[in-house]
Amino acid sequence: MRILYGVQGTGNGHLTRARVIAPAFARAGVEVDYLFSGRPRDKYFDMDIFGEFECRRGLSFVTKAGKIQMVATAMENRLLEWRRDVKALDLSGYDLVLNDFEPVSAWAAKLQGKPCIGISHQNAFNHPVPVTGDSWVNRLIMKHFAPTTVALGCHWHHFGCDLLPPFIEAIDPTDEQSGEVLVYLPFEEANDIAQLLGRLPAQRFAVYHGSEPSVELPANVRWSGFCRDGFQRDLARCQGVICSAGFELVSEALVLGKKLLLKPLQGQFEQLSNAMALELLGAADTMKGMDPDKIGQWLEAPGIEPIGYPQMGDALVQWLLKKEWDDVASLCRAAWQDAQLPEAWKHKWATAY
Secondary structure, three states: OEEEEEEEOOOOHHHHHHHHHHHHHHHHOOEEEEEEEOOOHHHOOOOHHHOOOEEEOOOOOOEEOOEEOHHHHHHHOOHHHHHHHHHHOOOOOOOEEEEEOOHHHHHHHHHHOOOEEEEEOHHHHHOOOOOOOOOHHHHHHHHHOOOOOEEEEEOOOOOOOOOEOOOOOOOOOOOOOOOOEEEEOOOOOHHHHHHHHOOOOOOOEEEEOOOOOOOOOOOOEEEEOOOHHHHHHHHHHOOEEEEOOOOHHHHHHHHHOOEEEEOOOEOOHHHHHHHHHHHHHOOOEEOOOOOHHHHHHHHOOOOOOOOEOOOOHHHHHHHHHHOOOOOHHHHHHHHHHOOEOOHHHHHOOOOOO
16 A cells, blocks of 8 residues: 655644654555645754655644734735645555645545545544634634545544544653743744743743744743754653643643643634643643733642553554544544543543443
8 A cells, every 4th residue: 555644734743643653654564655734844853754755835824922813824825836736746656645634635635536534633623522712714624624535533532422542652751850841832922931931930941932032031941942852851851831732742741741731822723622621621721821820820730640542653554554444433442442541531521432
């Protein structure tokens, strides 16, 4: 079987999932080509695992100061270029397209009648999971942004639906604790983050961000650009995580038992819904703005119980190779049987498996 794997490159969550699935393909001896869209090629990092991958401009969202900018998004996305890329992508040599919310390969598969299996957190919203901030525009985007033949959704809880657990790289816990709080707020302005954390001088913070602040860096803040090895090391050692409400980083923090304070991207119903779901599960606190008082209260809160999710890469690849793609329920059932959820979670929503 030869597969084209299309991955949305906006943010790092989709890439994290691909880094779990790519080695599983390699172990199974499957021939896979990778296509990424959503950011310029020179903005990707730690991509050796994907070999000679392809890049397209694709479609994405423009954010500023923690909010989606709808007008700027419309102006930034070049639909004619995207349409040309879709038409130019020849899928005749592939048996299957695996798609993680990537619009070029998904639409090429639809137009060429090629089977396309979607695997993403976005697909979870096709099911009755906790949702807030929804609208007909959101539903239109979810349905048409990256259409697939079969849609596999991932979430932190099955919510009584045919969903899969998160795809997480194996993270080695450590007894070494840094005492720092890890901060990853990619949609916020660097200066705003530095000034906010400077108001909490008794706590040390390790910040990862794509830009450097132009204001003086407070003494209690260590600032880094994107580096996956350093980030994973700091995640394992930190006492808690302040981040947006994306899916993959939160998943990794849950596995390590790191308490979470979320600042969801305003105007993005997926992140707003993620934050609500975690509050319902009792697994995170949230804040709407850059609030030092809220951070201070959260710093005094206790930690959370680590969650045991199974390694999903090999299970997905073997399911794909069986070509019984209509049988999603058996894949989900086996996955949750191997999950180790907190006792309190087992009494929230009827256990489907």
